[in-house]
Amino acid sequence: MGRIPADYLLNRLFTLFLTVFIAATLIWIIPRMSPINPVDVMIGRMAAGGGSVENSGAILAQLTERFGLNDPWYVQYWLYVRNTLTFDFGISTASFPTPVVTMIANALPWTLGLMLISLVITFVIGNLLGALMVWERTPRLWKVAIPAAMVFTSIPPILSGLLLMYVFSTQLGLFPLTGAYGLNVEPGWSWDFAASVLYHGFLPALSIVVVTFGFWALGMRGLMITVQGEDYTVLAKAKGLKPRYILYKYMIRNAILPQITAFALKIGMLVAGQVLVERIFAYNGMGKLLYDAILDQDFPVIQGVSFVIILMTALAVFLVDLIYPLIDPRIRHGEATS
Amino acid sequence: MSILDLENLSIDFPTSKGVVHAVTGVTLSVEKGRRVGFIGESGSGKTTTALAAMRMLAAPGFVSGGEIRLNALDHPNVLDLSDEEMRQVRLSKIAYIPQGAMNSLNPIMRIEHQIWDGIVAHEGGVSEAELKRRSNAALEGVGLDPKIVARLYPHELSGGMKQRVCIAIGTCLDPHLIIADEPTSALDVITQRHVMQTLREAQARIGAGLILIGHDMGLMTQSVDEIAVLKKGELVEYGPTQQIIETPQHPYTKELISSVPLVGGASFLDPAPATPAEGEHGDDPLLELRGVSKVYGNVTALHPMSFRLDGATPQIISIVGQSGSGKSTMGSLMLGFNPPSTGEVLFKGRDVYTQSAAEKLAFRKDVQAVFQDPYACFNPFYRVNHALKFPFERFGLSKGADHTRTAMEEACIAVGLAPETVLDRYPHQLSGGQRQRLIVARALMLSPKLLIADEPVSMVDASLRATILKNIHDLKDQHGISILYITHDLATAYHVSDYVMVLYKGHVVEAGPPKEVIGDPQHAYTRLLIDSIPWPELDRDWGSYESARAALDRLAEIETRPETVYRGEVPGFALSQG
Numbered sequence: 001m002g003r004i005p006a007d008y009l010l011n012r013l014f015t016l017f018l019t020v021f022i023a024a025t026l027i028w029i030i031p032r033m034s035p036i037n038p039v040d041v042m043i044g045r046m047a048a049g050g051g052s053v054e055n056s057g058a059i060l061a062q063l064t065e066r067f068g069l070n071d072p073w074y075v076q077y078w079l080y081v082r083n084t085l086t087f088d089f090g091i092s093t094a095s096f097p098t099p100v101v102t103m104i105a106n107a108l109p110w111t112l113g114l115m116l117i118s119l120v121i122t123f124v125i126g127n128l129l130g131a132l133m134v135w136e137r138t139p140r141l142w143k144v145a146i147p148a149a150m151v152f153t154s155i156p157p158i159l160s161g162l163l164l165m166y167v168f169s170t171q172l173g174l175f176p177l178t179g180a181y182g183l184n185v186e187p188g189w190s191w192d193f194a195a196s197v198l199y200h201g202f203l204p205a206l207s208i209v210v211v212t213f214g215f216w217a218l219g220m221r222g223l224m225i226t227v228q229g230e231d232y233t234v235l236a237k238a239k240g241l242k243p244r245y246i247l248y249k250y251m252i253r254n255a256i257l258p259q260i261t262a263f264a265l266k267i268g269m270l271v272a273g274q275v276l277v278e279r280i281f282a283y284n285g286m287g288k289l290l291y292d293a294i295l296d297q298d299f300p301v302i303q304g305v306s307f308v309i310i311l312m313t314a315l316a317v318f319l320v321d322l323i324y325p326l327i328d329p330r331i332r333h334g335e336a337t338s
Numbered sequence: 339m340s341i342l343d344l345e346n347l348s349i350d351f352p353t354s355k356g357v358v359h360a361v362t363g364v365t366l367s368v369e370k371g372r373r374v375g376f377i378g379e380s381g382s383g384k385t386t387t388a389l390a391a392m393r394m395l396a397a398p399g400f401v402s403g404g405e406i407r408l409n410a411l412d413h414p415n416v417l418d419l420s421d422e423e424m425r426q427v428r429l430s431k432i433a434y435i436p437q438g439a440m441n442s443l444n445p446i447m448r449i450e451h452q453i454w455d456g457i458v459a460h461e462g463g464v465s466e467a468e469l470k471r472r473s474n475a476a477l478e479g480v481g482l483d484p485k486i487v488a489r490l491y492p493h494e495l496s497g498g499m500k501q502r503v504c505i506a507i508g509t510c511l512d513p514h515l516i517i518a519d520e521p522t523s524a525l526d527v528i529t530q531r532h533v534m535q536t537l538r539e540a541q542a543r544i545g546a547g548l549i550l551i552g553h554d555m556g557l558m559t560q561s562v563d564e565i566a567v568l569k570k571g572e573l574v575e576y577g578p579t580q581q582i583i584e585t586p587q588h589p590y591t592k593e594l595i596s597s598v599p600l601v602g603g604a605s606f607l608d609p610a611p612a613t614p615a616e617g618e619h620g621d622d623p624l625l626e627l628r629g630v631s632k633v634y635g636n637v638t639a640l641h642p643m644s645f646r647l648d649g650a651t652p653q654i655i656s657i658v659g660q661s662g663s664g665k666s667t668m669g670s671l672m673l674g675f676n677p678p679s680t681g682e683v684l685f686k687g688r689d690v691y692t693q694s695a696a697e698k699l700a701f702r703k704d705v706q707a708v709f710q711d712p713y714a715c716f717n718p719f720y721r722v723n724h725a726l727k728f729p730f731e732r733f734g735l736s737k738g739a740d741h742t743r744t745a746m747e748e749a750c751i752a753v754g755l756a757p758e759t760v761l762d763r764y765p766h767q768l769s770g771g772q773r774q775r776l777i778v779a780r781a782l783m784l785s786p787k788l789l790i791a792d793e794p795v796s797m798v799d800a801s802l803r804a805t806i807l808k809n810i811h812d813l814k815d816q817h818g819i820s821i822l823y824i825t826h827d828l829a830t831a832y833h834v835s836d837y838v839m840v841l842y843k844g845h846v847v848e849a850g851p852p853k854e855v856i857g858d859p860q861h862a863y864t865r866l867l868i869d870s871i872p873w874p875e876l877d878r879d880w881g882s883y884e885s886a887r888a889a890l891d892r893l894a895e896i897e898t899r900p901e902t903v904y905r906g907e908v909p910g911f912a913l914s915q916g
Contacts, residue, residue, distance in 0.1 A: 042488065065413075075765070106619055131682060136397075179732075199505060230430040230441060230446045231436050231437070231442040232441060232443055232445070234394070234436060235434065235443070235504070235507075236444070237394060237428070237435050237440045238394060238428055238429065238436070239428065239429045239455070239456040239459065239507065240425045240426060240427070240428030240429040240430065240435035240456070240460060241425075241455055241459045242425070242459055243425075245455065245459070249444070249447070249455070252446050253446055254444070254445065254446060255445075296682070312358055327446075328445075329446060329491040329493070330445055330446075330491070330493045
């Protein structure tokens with residue numbers, strides 16, 4: 001523990017870079033294997049909008065040239081790598097000529113806000129409920145109620161979202177149906193705006209929490225049963241420690257360790273994780289951006305969003321590698337794992 | 339004055355197959371400053387009885403009758419206390435020292451914090467300076483240096499150190515009664531003696547009563563004043579240690595005493611037959627190690643050594659040592675599982691690690707293994723037949739289903755099992771002893787040339803050990819199989835082997851026929867091992883706390899200048915260091 005050795009840090013950084021590089025290459029290759037030409041799609045959309053397109057052949061050639069689709073693959077790849085490293089993902093083909101990075105910059109805070117908060121809430125609630133399912137002092141009512149609540153886990157988030165919308169918005173009128181903030185407030189750092197964001201974020205967040213807490217609760221339950229049988233938990237009881245102290249310092253504190261690794265992996269996934277929830281709540285985050293981009297064959301946006309997801313996952317794993325020795329003294333930086 | 343009185347105590351475990359009476363009608367008292375041993379085999383109710391005094395029975399067990407009185411309390415009846423009152427009694431009045439030394443401390447908490455939380459739970463706000471003073475005193479009381487140990491995490495301590503930390507925790511509030519549940523069962527004999535002496539010293543210092551739970555009659559004889567013998571939940575014999583050892587009344591007590599194998603004394607083996615089976619005759623020795631060593635990272639597990647086992651006359655070679663001596667490393671090297679760092683392992687003249695696939699197959703058939711844990715050796719999803727049948731068929735020994743069945747039955751009978759009671763059953767339906775004998779039967783079915791048995795009896799109940807060793811010994815006499823017997827138990831090695839090598843930190847320190855090496859040890863380390871064995875004889879002194887500590891110092895000294903004492907040769911086997 002203590003200081004992080006330089007060679008370990010370098011090793012981890014190299015792994016981080018390599019992971020991102022390989023994954024970025026894959027997301028460049030995969031869309032190119034698709035038979036659809038994005039410029040065709042663009043022309044098609046223009047035609048749909050304006051009836052017919054004059055000189056469509058010339059426009060096609062010009063756009064193909066403009067997007068660099070005539071260049072040999074290695075030139076395209078080299079430009080892609082160079083641009084990606086500078087966070088230049090090019091220009092959206094669907095929302096031409098908006099730069100992809102601008103679209104991501106607009107969408108990312110919404111998703112991070114909504115998803116990170118709901119992930120943290122889910123993590124806390126799920127693990128706590130999972131722990132309470134095992135703890136011997138949990139009131140009997142809770143021991144029945146928690147497994148019963150697991151029923152929600154089997155509902156796809158899209159249905160739970162619709163159900164929540166029906167009950168809380170349509171029937172009770174308590175929460176707004178869609179959107180990330182009210183039309184009557186000006187986006188900016190004001191209390192009104194913040195309140196509006198929280199008000200609008202409540203239902204989407206709830207729909208995620210309700211269907212995903214079971215993942216954490218079930219995992220935690222299994223881990224807690226193991227910890228409950230450990231000799232140190234038995235000794236803690238024999239020491240006459242207070243039951244809550246045993247629950248937190250001996251049981252949860254040890255059982256939570258593998259869950260933290262899972263949490264890091266989820267951070268990366270959460271950006272794309274709830275595409276459909278964002279979609280049905282018309283919440284302008286990364287999920288909706290990715291969803292629309294796939295429908296529109298918007299290669300630059302797909303690549304940009306995918307790259308951000310990869311980067312977030314790799315960064316989260318990198319951070320967990322660094323902090324894990326601080327939360328588990330048995331793990332040391334730079335020690336070979338066998 | 340008695341500290342604890344158990345009065346006609348009964349404990350039941352309701353299960354789906356009816357009520358199990360784990361303990362029935364146990365009556366006994368523990369006096370102040372006295373040490374009482376609870377002895378019996380697994381399932382005898384000894385731990386259950388002791389845990390009931392702390393009201394820590396595992397669900398669904400409950401006290402179905404009788405009384406537990408802890409006389410230090412205003413209201414001595416333990417069963418009437420509320421949960422919160424009971425919590426306050428634990429550690430401050432009754433302390434518990436657990437069995438699993440390896441796992442008894444919270445892995446993410448520093449040692450001193452695990453002493454502090456016990457103090458705080460019973461005395462409330464105590465200043466950190468005061469806590470520090472008391473935890474240091476508690477650690478010093480068990481011979482640990484607080485400057486080194488207090489800030490460490492459990493994984494940084496050895497098993498013996500962890501168990502002494504548990505004793506420090508158990509004695510830090512000066513309880514009236516200490517319950518120690520097999521506190522040394524995971525430790526080797528030298529550490530066992532030191533930990534046991536530490537516990538006795540701490541218990542005498544605070545004047546507490548002690549309940550020592552165990553299954554080893556020798557350890558009980560050397561450690562306690564009174565012995566309570568439990569069998570199937572009943573107290574079959576109870577009295578002063580001297581009386582129990584010298585004039586045992588109940589046949590079960592006699593069995594427990596006689597099941598401790600002694601160095602010297604009568605052998606538990608059958609006399610060798612007039613015409614012992616012949617071994618393997620060949621131009622090359624059966625097994626040969628040439629300058630073999632093993633290094634893990636910067637730790638040398640095994641220093642270069644060589645030996646040659648001819649195999650013409652089958653022999654049992656024992657490799658004896660504590661945990662960490664390199665004996666299991668030797669076993670895995672010889673089994674071809676663990677390539678040596680230097681040197682070569684030859685089986686019938688072929689290097690085990692460079693042989694062709696066909697040679698490897700023949701090697702696997704000819705060299706069989708019996709491991710320590712009879713529970714982990716079977717796939718729980720298959721009936722035990724599968725474990726016996728599968729290798730037999732795969733090595734092409736089967737001439738059809740009937741032949742396989744006959745071979746399985748013969749092998750079972752050879753290890754003293756009735757085939758109809760064990761075959762066609764699942765592993766969990768059999769006892770540990772039955773499983774371990776099936777593992778021996780499985781090896782026997784393949785008619786191997788060499789058997790490597792790594793601690794084959796350390797996890798089975800004492801009364802079964804002799805039987806299983808007898809089975810293994812018969813493999814030599816009746817089937818001509820040479821055996822490498824890896825063990826920490828000198829007494830069994832004394833009886834079964836033809837040649838013994840004592841290993842310490844990867845060095846052979848003493849080697850020769852068992853009558854010389856174990857019967858009359860010359861090397862300081864071998865003598866230390868023999869002295870550390872607790873004998874079930876009252877006139878044999880186990881030594882004092884100081885001598886147990888001095889023994890550890892002597893160990894460190896031995897490590898600095900390794901030497902090998904050769905105590906004689908046996909035909910067909912040659913050993914050299916280097």
